[in-house]
Amino acid sequence: MKIIKNIGLVIFLIGLAIFTTVTVTGKFTVNEQLLEQIVTEKKIKSDLFKQELQDKVVGKEFNSMLSLSPIVVNALENANNQHKKNKEYKKVIYTKPHDMAAFIGKKSASGYIANNKGTMWFLTFGLGIIGALMFILPNVILLGKKGIKNDGIYLESATNKGWIAWMVFIFLVSFYLVLYFRSEYAVNWTLIVDPISEFLSGNPAGHWFVYGFMYCVVMLVMAARMYIKYRHNMYQIVRTTSVLFFQIVFAFLIPEIMVRLQMPYYDFKNAFPLDYDFFFQWNLKSLINSGGIGMFILVWGILLTLVVVPVMVYFFGKRWYCSWVCGCGGLAETLGDPYRQHSSKSLFSWKVERWLIHSVLLFAVIMTGLTLYSFFAETSTVLGIKTSSIQNLYSLLIGSVFAGVIGTGFYPIFGNRVWCRFGCPLAAYLGFVQRFKSRFRISTNGGQCISCGNCSTYCEQGIDVRAYAQKGENIVRSSCVGCGVCSAVCPRGVLKLENGPEEGRINPTEVLLGNDVDLMKLVNKK
Amino acid sequence: MEHIVIIGNGISGVTAARHIRKLSDKEITIISAETDYFFSRTALMYVYMGHMKFEHTQPYENWFWKKNRIDLIKGYVKSIDHKNNVLKIDNHTDIKYDKLIIATGSKPNKFGWPGQDLGHVQGLYSKQDLEALEKNAPNKEVCKRAVIVGGGLIGIEMAEMLRSRDIPVTFLVRENSFWNGVLPSGESQMINEHILEHHIDLRLETNLVEILADDNGNARAIVTDKGDTIECNVVGLTAGVSPNINFLKDSGIELGRGVKVNRLLETNIPDIYAIGDCAEQHQGIGKRRPIEAVWYTGRMMGETIAQTICGNPTEYKPGHWFNSAKFLDLEYQTYGWVFSERSKTDEEQHFHWRHASEKICVTIAYHKDTKAFLGINTFGIRMRHNIFDRWLTENRTIEYVLEYLKDANFDPEFYSQYEKEILAKYNQENGTNISPKKKSWKRIFSKA
Numbered sequence: 001m002k003i004i005k006n007i008g009l010v011i012f013l014i015g016l017a018i019f020t021t022v023t024v025t026g027k028f029t030v031n032e033q034l035l036e037q038i039v040t041e042k043k044i045k046s047d048l049f050k051q052e053l054q055d056k057v058v059g060k061e062f063n064s065m066l067s068l069s070p071i072v073v074n075a076l077e078n079a080n081n082q083h084k085k086n087k088e089y090k091k092v093i094y095t096k097p098h099d100m101a102a103f104i105g106k107k108s109a110s111g112y113i114a115n116n117k118g119t120m121w122f123l124t125f126g127l128g129i130i131g132a133l134m135f136i137l138p139n140v141i142l143l144g145k146k147g148i149k150n151d152g153i154y155l156e157s158a159t160n161k162g163w164i165a166w167m168v169f170i171f172l173v174s175f176y177l178v179l180y181f182r183s184e185y186a187v188n189w190t191l192i193v194d195p196i197s198e199f200l201s202g203n204p205a206g207h208w209f210v211y212g213f214m215y216c217v218v219m220l221v222m223a224a225r226m227y228i229k230y231r232h233n234m235y236q237i238v239r240t241t242s243v244l245f246f247q248i249v250f251a252f253l254i255p256e257i258m259v260r261l262q263m264p265y266y267d268f269k270n271a272f273p274l275d276y277d278f279f280f281q282w283n284l285k286s287l288i289n290s291g292g293i294g295m296f297i298l299v300w301g302i303l304l305t306l307v308v309v310p311v312m313v314y315f316f317g318k319r320w321y322c323s324w325v326c327g328c329g330g331l332a333e334t335l336g337d338p339y340r341q342h343s344s345k346s347l348f349s350w351k352v353e354r355w356l357i358h359s360v361l362l363f364a365v366i367m368t369g370l371t372l373y374s375f376f377a378e379t380s381t382v383l384g385i386k387t388s389s390i391q392n393l394y395s396l397l398i399g400s401v402f403a404g405v406i407g408t409g410f411y412p413i414f415g416n417r418v419w420c421r422f423g424c425p426l427a428a429y430l431g432f433v434q435r436f437k438s439r440f441r442i443s444t445n446g447g448q449c450i451s452c453g454n455c456s457t458y459c460e461q462g463i464d465v466r467a468y469a470q471k472g473e474n475i476v477r478s479s480c481v482g483c484g485v486c487s488a489v490c491p492r493g494v495l496k497l498e499n500g501p502e503e504g505r506i507n508p509t510e511v512l513l514g515n516d517v518d519l520m521k522l523v524n525k526k
Numbered sequence: 527m528e529h530i531v532i533i534g535n536g537i538s539g540v541t542a543a544r545h546i547r548k549l550s551d552k553e554i555t556i557i558s559a560e561t562d563y564f565f566s567r568t569a570l571m572y573v574y575m576g577h578m579k580f581e582h583t584q585p586y587e588n589w590f591w592k593k594n595r596i597d598l599i600k601g602y603v604k605s606i607d608h609k610n611n612v613l614k615i616d617n618h619t620d621i622k623y624d625k626l627i628i629a630t631g632s633k634p635n636k637f638g639w640p641g642q643d644l645g646h647v648q649g650l651y652s653k654q655d656l657e658a659l660e661k662n663a664p665n666k667e668v669c670k671r672a673v674i675v676g677g678g679l680i681g682i683e684m685a686e687m688l689r690s691r692d693i694p695v696t697f698l699v700r701e702n703s704f705w706n707g708v709l710p711s712g713e714s715q716m717i718n719e720h721i722l723e724h725h726i727d728l729r730l731e732t733n734l735v736e737i738l739a740d741d742n743g744n745a746r747a748i749v750t751d752k753g754d755t756i757e758c759n760v761v762g763l764t765a766g767v768s769p770n771i772n773f774l775k776d777s778g779i780e781l782g783r784g785v786k787v788n789r790l791l792e793t794n795i796p797d798i799y800a801i802g803d804c805a806e807q808h809q810g811i812g813k814r815r816p817i818e819a820v821w822y823t824g825r826m827m828g829e830t831i832a833q834t835i836c837g838n839p840t841e842y843k844p845g846h847w848f849n850s851a852k853f854l855d856l857e858y859q860t861y862g863w864v865f866s867e868r869s870k871t872d873e874e875q876h877f878h879w880r881h882a883s884e885k886i887c888v889t890i891a892y893h894k895d896t897k898a899f900l901g902i903n904t905f906g907i908r909m910r911h912n913i914f915d916r917w918l919t920e921n922r923t924i925e926y927v928l929e930y931l932k933d934a935n936f937d938p939e940f941y942s943q944y945e946k947e948i949l950a951k952y953n954q955e956n957g958t959n960i961s962p963k964k965k966s967w968k969r970i971f972s973k974a
Contacts, residue, residue, distance in 0.1 A: 145855050147855030148855070151577070151690040153577060154579050235941070346587060445911045448848070448911055450566065453569050454569070454577065488938070492850040492851075493859055496908070497938065497939065500970075501967050
């Protein structure tokens with residue numbers, strides 16, 4: 001069994017190595033004809049840019065984005081600078097330089113990867129999946145009898161912030177940097193998944209399709225790990241199935257199929273303000289112009305945030321969204337599960353959390369307010385501030401850096417819920433509802449707590465669960481996403497996630513510690 | 527200002543300190559030789575197993591003590607001079623107290639076995655024990671086998687710890703079935719099976735005769751009363767604990783096995799109190815033992831003594847007995863009294879249900895004539911403490927308990943529920959026709 005695991009690990013690493021190498025290999029050739037096509041498709045009016053590509057790119061063969069990308073980026077920046085200087089604003093190209101490089105790369109790719117997509121898929125995704133499963137599945141036997149299997153978590157490099165964790169950290173951060181800021185290096189990845197994308201939506205894949213597909217694959221494989229690890233715990237099994245379903249069907253398949261049906265791309269479970277660009281002008285316009293389905297999405301999106309989400313939180317707590325439905329939560333609960341113990345439990349972190357997450361919510365609300373004002377007043381500035389620059393700032397700082405690079409990249413170091421705990425504006429909103437108007441709580445079982453600290457250690461949201469449990473207090477914290485792991489790891493059966501009457505939720509009957517009632521009355525009176 | 531000094535920074539001493547601080551402005555000092563800060567002893571096993579780091583066992587952050595003006599001294603109290611209210615401490619200046627709380631906990635039992643003080647022979651109680659185990663048994667290459675002597679809760683925990691590093695374990699148990707002095711036979715039998723499933727070499731009805739030394743004065747093997755010699759590198763002595771009170775021998779404080787206290791937790795010397803594992807009631811309270819080495823009783827005594835010291839003399843009155851433990855993967859909870867066959871009275875009758883394939887079972891004790899509910903043991907099913915506490919206070923019958931058992935279920939959502947099966951067995955055995963009532967929040971939150 002151990003041998004199978006090790007072989008699996010090697011296969012996985014080979015797949016990963018090929019996947020990584022692919023970013024800087026390949027073959028890109030642009031001929032006259034293709035250049036014309038690019039110019040037409042992108043509606044490029046800059047003769048400077050065209051000329052520079054003509055001189056430096058056309059007819060040459062590039063063996064890596066490393067050599068092609070700088071030329072395109074330079075050409076575009078030079079051309080734009082020149083045009084702006086000459087006040088030829090009509091000629092300025094508004095496609096971002098790296099997106100242009102990616103666009104040209106995608107069009108001009110030829111050679112082995114472009115011609116052997118199936119093989120390349122097998123060598124990257126295929127090997128990765130096979131290797132990972134070979135590493136994970138033997139645990140059915142190796143973990144022994146069912147139960148909590150956290151042995152060695154703090155003894156192993158990968159899960160105790162050792163060198164493996166730092167390697168994973170570097171990989172994930174780099175991956176997100178490529179995805180958000182250097183998408184030209186993802187061109188070969190898009191080629192590999194083109195057949196899948198074409199099958200689903202009829203279009204070739206972009207780098208966001210790569211991400212969406214990978215997201216599903218990673219969650220599926222890591223869900224297998226969850227099923228094995230928590231096979232004694234029905235709550236975890238049902239919950240894992242739920243996040244998988246919503247990711248694959250709602251976040252991945254339905255939007256792609258909608259595109260095929262000439263409908264707008266939309267993830268029906270992605271609620272504003274997590275879906276921060278829902279009210280952006282381009283989105284509203286696209287929805288309004290999409291006929292019935294567009295209006296339906298518009299109404300649904302508003303209802304989702306204003307009615308569905310809070311009502312569900314009232315009945316079930318924010319867990320129904322954060323750890324049963326949400327994609328970010330889904331990744332955190334599968335890929336992120338091995339890192340859940342790294343969330344800081346200090347009081348200081350809690351303070352930072354409250355300031356940060358509520359600031360982001362405020363930011364999102366103000367940004368959306370400006371956006372809507374601009375939309376209805378048909379102006380691009382409010383009080384002299386350009387709405388689009390606020391939107392861009394939000395997209396960059398919150399949408400890309402916080403949610404992606406930090407949110408997932410930092411899994412191995414700060415735990416799997418950095419974004420959900422410190423940054424997600426939707427989580428902040430749900431948190432208010434959960435704290436002040438909800439039937440959800442984690443009940444503490446009388447005086448059974450022995451203060452061992454398993455619950456706090458494995459709380460991904462950094463809640464010091466023990467601090468409540470040892471006092472016999474129920475946990476009603478706004479940040480709790482109801483993953484249920486505190487209850488699972490408790491050796492004494494102290495914690496239970498449940499939805500019950502609001503009365504008695506915060507101070508259940510008198511605090512029952514086992515002491516005789518007389519004394520407890522006295523303690524309570526004080 | 528009155529100076530309260532507490533010896534021992536375990537759950538009892540720390541709870542006392544916290545509650546005295548809540549109730550008063552007195553000067554508070556805690557002295558411990560074991561660690562700088564309070565930690566949860568029950569979690570030591572998880573540190574060795576890699577579930578946690580030692581810092582995770584500390585329920586309060588390090589700034590907590592200064593913020594709450596609780597002074598911490600690391601030192602070993604050598605003696606108490608109660609005439610002058612002075613403590614003598616190793617490597618520390620003497621300390622004067624106005625009121626003294628002894629909360630020194632327990633130490634592992636040793637029964638005079640030859641070789642019991644050799645190297646690599648240890649208990650599992652203190653942080654030092656954990657460090658010793660980490661040193662003596664870091665992996666299966668260094669520690670090729672460990673022998674554990676004593677079939678109680680700490681013994682099985684130590685076995686689980688060592689198995690988490692794949693170290694072969696031989697487990698010597700004096701009784702003919704694991705912990706059957708406490709558990710009824712059905713449960714004890716189920717744990718025997720579970721121990722074997724975890725590849726632990728369980729030897730029932732086997733006693734330690736002698737521990738043999740190697741050239742370095744470390745244990746190399748043990749000899750059992752069955753005549754077996756078992757090679758090993760570590761010997762765990764886990765045959766219970768007893769009060770850690772050697773330093774009080776000549777103090778003038780009345781001692782039995784522990785520090786003798788009355789219901790106000792006062793010793794025979796004014797202004798000296800004892801709480802937690804080291805305290806011994808003159809007479810056991812209810813069916814409780816005079817010395818209770820249990821986490822929550824320590825905490826409750828700490829809460830009680832704080833009242834007394836802060837001007838509100840309060841008797842220690844533990845409510846209905848309850849407890850819990852985990853045997854490898856099996857969770858155990860108990861409410862009220864369920865005695866083993868060895869110690870139960872004739873009036874106590876048991877109803878036992880065990881799942882056909884899973885390691886799940888329930889034993890309910892009841893009075894054979896009145897059918898009064900006496901207590902319940904559950905394995906693999908979690909129960910609500912407050913519900914059973916109320917049912918015990920209300921003197922419910924076993925049939926009432928079974929009928930409303932769903933109210934008491936505390937398992938996570940989506941878990942299989944067994945009330946129907948349990949009831950079916952009871953009905954069949956007793957010719958009754960009880961059906962389970964649906965769970966009711968109203969009943970759960972109603973008050974006794």
